[in-house]
Amino acid sequence: EAGVAQSPRYKIIEKRQSVAFWCNPISGHATLYWYQQILGQGPKLLIQFQNNGVVDDSQLPKDRFSAERLKGVDSTLKIQPAKLEDSAVYLCASSRSGANVLTFGAGSRLTVL
Amino acid sequence: DQQVKQNSPSLSVQEGRISILNCDYTNSMFDYFLWYKKYPAEGPTFLISISSIKDKNEDGRFTVFLNKSAKHLSLHIVPSQPGDSAVYFCAAVNYGGSQGNLIFGKGTKLSVKP
Numbered sequence: 001e002a003g004v005a006q007s008p009r010y011k012i013i014e015k016r017q018s019v020a021f022w023c024n025p026i027s028g029h030a031t032l033y034w035y036q037q038i039l040g041q042g043p044k045l046l047i048q049f050q051n052n053g054v055v056d057d058s059q060l061p062k063d064r065f066s067a068e069r070l071k072g073v074d075s076t077l078k079i080q081p082a083k084l085e086d087s088a089v090y091l092c093a094s095s096r097s098g099a100n101v102l103t104f105g106a107g108s109r110l111t112v113l
Numbered sequence: 114d115q116q117v118k119q120n121s122p123s124l125s126v127q128e129g130r131i132s133i134l135n136c137d138y139t140n141s142m143f144d145y146f147l148w149y150k151k152y153p154a155e156g157p158t159f160l161i162s163i164s165s166i167k168d169k170n171e172d173g174r175f176t177v178f179l180n181k182s183a184k185h186l187s188l189h190i191v192p193s194q195p196g197d198s199a200v201y202f203c204a205a206v207n208y209g210g211s212q213g214n215l216i217f218g219k220g221t222k223l224s225v226k227p
Contacts (some may be wrong), residue, residue: 004156040203042117042217043157056214091156100145100208102215104156 002026005106006092012111018080023110025073025094031055032069033102034077035091043091049075050097082112116140117205119218126225127205132190135223136203139184143205147215148177148188153198160201193225 005024013019025032030051035043046065048056049073060067064083069075079086089109093102126132129147131141144165149157163170163177163186168179176189190197198221204215 031120040169042204043215044217045214048214090127094158100206101159102164104149104158106154106156 004092004103005096006090006108008108009106010109012113013082013091013113014083015084018078019082019110020079021077021090021092021110023075023077023092023105025092026103028096029094029103030072030097031095031099032075033093034067034075035093035104037089037091037102037107038056039088045075046090048109079110082110084112086110087112114139115218116143116204117216117218119203119209121221122219123224125223126193126223128195128225129192131152132193132197132223132225134186134188134190135205136186136188136218137184139185140205140206140207140216141184141211142207143216144219145206145210146179146186147204147206148175149202149204149217150197158204163211170177190223195221195225195227198223198225204220 011102033104034046037043046060047067052069067077089107091100091107095102147162148160149156149193150160161172163179179186200220202220203218206215
């Protein structure tokens with residue numbers, strides 16, 4: 001079974017610029033998650049999708065972050081404009097509906113200068 | 114306010130000995146707990162889990178113990194191997210409420226020395 005695919009793996013931008021991350025979950029996994037992991041911290045949930053609907057986006061900074069999951073498969077997370085504190089690894093994860101174990105991708109490391 | 118706490122940022126153990134990683138939580142509504150392992154430049158990978166109705170779950174060299182009254186869980190690795198060197202994250206979830214939102218601790222970096 002192919003894993004969760006993410007791109008790009010690394011991105012360096014200047015503050016106030018925009019960036020987008022892409023995620024392709026495991027085939028058949030209805031639930032998709034975006035987590036933010038700041039250096040020295042554990043992953044923190046940004047948004048959770050069930051198919052193409054949002055289940056939980058309570059911790060997503062909606063003034064600058066947006067995410068979509070068109071057609072219930074791939075997902076894109078966008079940051080515009082980026083701030084220095086957005087420097088982090090953005091992890092995508094997926095699971096079968098109702099499953100209690102998430103499978104994570106390798107992450108996209110963002111550095112904002 | 115951290116709901117899941119891993120108070121030891123790092124742990125060093127000799128190969129062949131036992132590694133014990135600890136985790137405390139504050140939310141009594143958590144009903145499922147997981148341990149993830151993370152190597153550098155990779156995403157976290159699932160290791161072992163335990164439901165709140167159990168107090169122990171074992172999988173090969175890995176055993177997780179849950180003490181609900183103390184709101185404490187621990188991961189035991191016996192015997193420890195150099196390949197176990199990684200960051201270990203404890204995570205908790207309230208499936209009755211938050212539909213799968215894992216709350217993670219800050220992680221403990223385990224170093225197993227040959």
